Structures are given as C-alpha cells and as structure tokens.
Amino acid sequence: MLGSVCYWIFNMSIIASFMGLLVLLIRRIKEIPRRLLVFLWAVPFIRMCFPIGINSKYSLLTLISKVTTRSVPVSSPSDDISMSFTNTIQQAESYSPFTFKSNLVENIFNVAGLIWIIGALAIIIALIIIYVATKHEIKDSTPLSKNVYLSGKVESPAVYGIIRPKIILPEAYSERDLTYILQHERTHIRRKDNLWRLLGFMAAAVHWFNPLSWIFLRSFLSDLELACDESAVAAYTTEERKAYATALLDSAKSKSLFVSAFGGAKVRMRIENVLSYKKMTVVSTAGFTILILAIMYALLTNAG
Template sequence: MSALFLKVLHMSVCASWLVLAVLLLRLCLRRAPKWFNVLLWGIVAVRLVFPFSVESPLSLLPRTEAIRPAITTVQTQPARISSAAAAGGSAAPAQSWLSILAWVWLAGAAALLLYTMVSTLRLRHRVREAVRLRGNIYQSERIDSPFVLGTIRPRIYLPYRMDSRDRQHVIAHEQAHLRRGDHLWKPLGFLLLTIHWFNPVMWLSYVLLCRDIELACDETVIRELGCEQRADYMQALVSCSVNRRRIAACPLAFGEIGVKERVKSVMNYKKPTFWIILLAIIACIVLAVCFLTDPVASRTE
C-alpha cells in the first residue's frame, strides 16, 4: 500500500507542474476557442492516468529523484522490517508513518467514492417518476433546473415549469453536452480527483474543468443556433441557473460556474481565426511533449 501511495504521489506532483503550465497557457491564449481549454485538461488527465512515462531531453518537468528511490525502498522494506523484528528490533518510524498516510489516502478516496454513489442514487430516486417528453428527454416536478444524468444511457431532465421559450435553448445545450461526451468526461475527472484528493491543485483543476466544459458547450450552441439568438440563449441561462446548486448532489453537477461569467462569454463570442486555432493546436502538442515525458535520469558511473 505504501508503494502504491508513493507512486500516486509521484504522478500527482508531476501533474501539478503540468497544471501550472496549463494555467499559464490559458492566460496567454484567452482568444482561443473554449474547447482548447478542455483539451488542455485532457492532457492533464493523461498524465494522471498512465503510471509510466518515457524519458525525453525536451521534458520541462523537474527531477523527482527523492520520490522514485523511495518507491523502490518501500517495496523492499517489508523484508528488512521482518528481519529486524525477528532479531528483536523495531520497524523504522518513517515506514510506519508512511503506512499510516497511505491508509489515510485510501480512506479519503473511499469516502469520496461513497459520497458520489450516495448522491447519484439520491438524485436518481428524485427523478424516478419523471415523465418522458420525447426521446431521452424527461420532465420532473421535483427538480428546479435541467441536467444530464447517466453515462451509458444518459437522460436529459427538465423542470415541469420551464418556460417554453427557454426549453428550446436548454435542450440544445444539454444535447450539445451529450454530443461532446461531457457526461463521460466529468465523471472521469471526478474519479481522478478521488485518487488525488490530497492535492489542492487537483481540486482547482477539477473546478476549472467543469467551468471550461460549460463554456465550451455554450460556445458550441451559439455556433449552431447563430449569433442572432444570443439574447434568447442568455435569457435561458439566467432563468435556468436559479437555485442550480440545490441539485449539485453528484459529480456531474459539481463545481458549475456562475451564470454571469457564462453570459459574458456568450456576449463576447467571436468565431476564432484560423491562425488562433493553429496556434492552439501547436501549443497543445508542445505542452504534451514537454510535460507528458519525464526528464532523462542522471546516470552515475
């Protein structure tokens, strides 16, 4: 367990440096399309998912030689501790503390997963009597704002008392979420957060991921509906964002951004130029090369 915790710690530290680079790149490319920000968080997810990485002289990650040898040491430590115990000695205090921290980490991850399961079950119980409107769109009297629930067979849930003028734009927004796969990316992001819950940088990353997903979805809808419907879409945002946090019981509703920022983003939307998109793609490639690889380990004779 201690070796696993150290491995996760190493991955989390490396990903934290990548997050700092992502935050800087977001500031430099604020005119880039919003999907670019979501793509950046995808690169962070890759760094958090894969426990191995190739070495490259182009890597910008600092060396973490203090953690890597510790993983190897912990893997061989139990045998040494057993020998010491047999000889009447005692286990190393550092090893004992590391074992305690590992179990605390595991308990925290289990608590977050349990919270997710309970919240999702409670939300499903709330909408169990929802009435189908059409397709995968349902209406319920027990919710105050629309949302998407489910991963394999996702459903769109709408409040019964929704203005008919807002419904068109709300459905367009939620369907854009499904086409973009946001109902999969948000739970994946939350799952990674449960593994790296001890790292404050990962909490910040998840909140920003949720915000960027919503902004990118708004951008997609405006591009499809046309800029002439901006005012109606913004009105739908204002109407349906009231008391939205009251249903934030599952990861899909966690960390949603304020309506003011989304309205401002819709108002200022402009179709990105070819050169901005090209620059964003190049930036993603450079970021991946420099931060998805580890620095070349120093070899002493």
C-alpha cells in the first residue's frame, strides 16, 4: 500500500515539475500583471495534490502525445507487412489497486515510501513548531486599533495568523509610512495570502524530495508579494506609488515563517514593480484574464 502511494506521488511530482517549469517560463513575460499571473501557480500545486483530471483534446498533454507519436515500419522479407509502434500519453483508468511486476521494485517503493512519509511528517511538524513559536512571540502585543497591534518582538510590519489575522507593527514604526504599511498588510488579509502560503508549504512538504517543488514555492511566494503590491497601489497616483516604494524600503527586514512577506520578492524587485506599475484597462484586464484561464485549462486537463 505504502509503495503504491509512493509510486503515484512520484508520478504526480514528475507531471507537476513539468507544469511548474512552464509556469517559470511564462512568468518571464513581464507584461503579464503578477496579480493575474500568480493564479498560474495553482497548476503545479494542484498537480502535486490530485492524481486525476478532466480529459480534453485541448490539453497540453494531448498535444505532447501527438508530437511524441512515432510509426516505425517493420518489413518482412516474405510478406508485405508493416507494424506501427505508438507512444502516447493517456490518463490511467484507475489509480488503485496497483500491482508491481517485480518484488524487488515493490520493496524499493516500500522503502522509498517509508522515507517519504517520515520526511513529509518531519517538515509538517517543523512548520507547526515554528507557527506556535511565532504565535508565542506576539501574544503580548499591544492593541493599537482594530486588528492592528504593536510589538517589541518584531522588526518589520507583517500579518500573523490565518483564521483571525492580525497586523503587527514594530514599536519603532514610522508615522510617515503608516498609511502605506497598513494598506499593504490589509491587502494581504483581503487576498487571504497567508492561507495560500500555508497550502503552498503543505504541497512542498508532500513533495519535499523534489528540489523543483521548493523552487516553485519560492517563486510562488515572490509572485504573491508582487501581486499584493500591485493590488495595493492600483488606485495610487505616481507620487503615492513613490511614497509606497519608500515605505517598502524602510520596512525591508527579515520576517518570520508565517508572516505575510516570508520568502517574498526581493525589495529591489518589488520597488521596480511598484514604480513601473501601469493601471489596467477593462480590455487589458479581460484579455489577460482569458489568457491565464486558457493556459490553466490547457495545463490542468489530461490527454483525451
């Protein structure tokens, strides 16, 4: 049983890796707003967690199966007979029960499955410990206003928690930057970014053996932060965006695991993204949305 689970996790990881690499290529297109592009990261993470999907002739896997199909004629000296060998990508009819053709292969997957589950549990337990430690750090924070607290144990503003998120400010925050700081952190809360971070970490924990899963997670967190910045400054003037960028620079310090900006984009990248931000028209928003949805459909569906 454990060997079969490990086998399917391994297969899911391969497909998710392929999809994630495509997302990494697509995100190099600077014209696509990060607050729309960030949704593409759902593709590899869904592929990591769910082994089934809808069949579609418009799936990218369908295209790959057509490209990889080869016919090899084999002629007999006495008969005019040809044989064709075809390699196609298809969805499995059933993911269980699964039978290994060799006891050696089964034993290898059983051992690998044991190592996998120990590693995944260790990472999840570590995340829980860090969360509890972080929660303990801020329990003595001083209320400033609704959902906003002051704490001498944090170095930079952040959102803590998922169900009842709190904005925690350092005691030495700047009054000049307060408006922009709160706008940024409230945008994180509105977008439920801490929840998406947690789900991303859980997916990476399940596929901890795959180095690409951690690269995808890091890129996802970076795009999540850039997307938050874009949403926060969407209604700002050029001067207000400059002031927002200054606030980013002032609050650029290390943050804890479960706070809003963990693993986020580098400050320089965020500032450049804010200063170069252009307001989207209804037409451009609709166009990019359709493009993102079409890409997601092509990547999430199976060959059919």
